[in-house]
Amino acid sequence: SQKIEQNSEALNIQEGKTATLTCNYTNYSPAYLQWYRQDPGRGPVFLLLIRENEKEKRKERLKVTFDTTLKQSLFHITASQPADSATYLCALQAGTALIFGKGTTLSVSS
Amino acid sequence: DSGVTQTPKHLITATGQRVTLRCSPRSGDLSVYWYQQSLDQGLQFLIQYYNGEERAKGNILERFSAQQFPDLHSELNLSSLELGDSALYFCASSGGALGVEGHEQYFGPGTRLTVT
Numbered sequence: 001s002q003k004i005e006q007n008s009e010a011l012n013i014q015e016g017k018t019a020t021l022t023c024n025y026t027n028y029s030p031a032y033l034q035w036y037r038q039d040p041g042r043g044p045v046f047l048l049l050i051r052e053n054e055k056e057k058r059k060e061r062l063k064v065t066f067d068t069t070l071k072q073s074l075f076h077i078t079a080s081q082p083a084d085s086a087t088y089l090c091a092l093q094a095g096t097a098l099i100f101g102k103g104t105t106l107s108v109s110s
Numbered sequence: 111d112s113g114v115t116q117t118p119k120h121l122i123t124a125t126g127q128r129v130t131l132r133c134s135p136r137s138g139d140l141s142v143y144w145y146q147q148s149l150d151q152g153l154q155f156l157i158q159y160y161n162g163e164e165r166a167k168g169n170i171l172e173r174f175s176a177q178q179f180p181d182l183h184s185e186l187n188l189s190s191l192e193l194g195d196s197a198l199y200f201c202a203s204s205g206g207a208l209g210v211e212g213h214e215q216y217f218g219p220g221t222r223l224t225v226t
Contacts, residue, residue: 034214043112043200043217044153089153097143097166098215102152 003027004101006090013080015110021075023090023101030092033066033073038087038103047088048075080108113137114218116201122224128189131221135182135203141165142184143204143215144176148197159184191225198222 007022023033032051036044050057050066050073057064063076077084087105091098113136123129135142144156155168159178170176173191178184188195198220204213 041198041220041222043114043202043220044215045112046214046216049214095166096141096160097155097158097168099155099168100145100153 004092004099006101006104008104010105012107015081015108017080019077019080019106021088021104023073025071025092028092032093034091035064035075036089036091038089044089082108082110084108112216114201114203114216116218116221118221120222123191124226125191125193127191131186131199133184133201133218136216139203139205141204142178143202144186145200146197193225196223196225
């Protein structure tokens with residue numbers, strides 16, 4: 001069956017370091033993958049979209065990679081700040097809908 | 111502010127009852143998606159509408175139904191409510207419907223449903 005796994009439920013890092021979050025999937029062949037940020041009790045907010053023919057996408061301090069051979073996406077936040085603390089969700093295209101992973105909660109301490 | 115509105119923000123009701131959640135998409139967006147989020151299940155896709163027509167179905171129970179009206183707002187109807195239906199319900203909208211185009215989704219603030 002189809003499965004999306006985000007590497008860990010929680011990740012704790014120090015301010016200024018790079019946070020790396022992992023999204024692995026099985027039994028999908030998505031044409032694109034998206035990353036969202038969700039704060040407690042609020043709706044997810046779109047961050048980045050990467051297509052299957054793109055290896056890497058950047059936006060300010062964010063970088064996403066997409067390896068269709070490994071069936072994996074990596075999401076990096078460089079020079080992390082306490083304000084980056086949130087849950088990050090990866091989402092895969094499945095037909096015309098998005099299927100979300102359970103998310104990784106990032107805590108950045110000062 | 112994503113531009114997607116949802117009402118009500120909170121809803122408390124008893125088991126066996128029926129409720130209706132409402133969503134207005136961003137101006138110009140034709141697709142509306144409904145999601146359920148509970149602590150143990152994460153964000154679960156329920157159903158998608160595009161310009162008034164059902165486009166995709168996820169893990170939506172038979173007790174749940176939805177529709178999208180000509181003005182593009184959408185309603186999610188939940189009936190014969192059970193304790194396990196307590197969750198956050200999110201609506202999202204996007205500009206397109208075709209999967210290969212990869213449209214990002216804009217989420218509303220959600221409706222917190224508590225079934226007692």
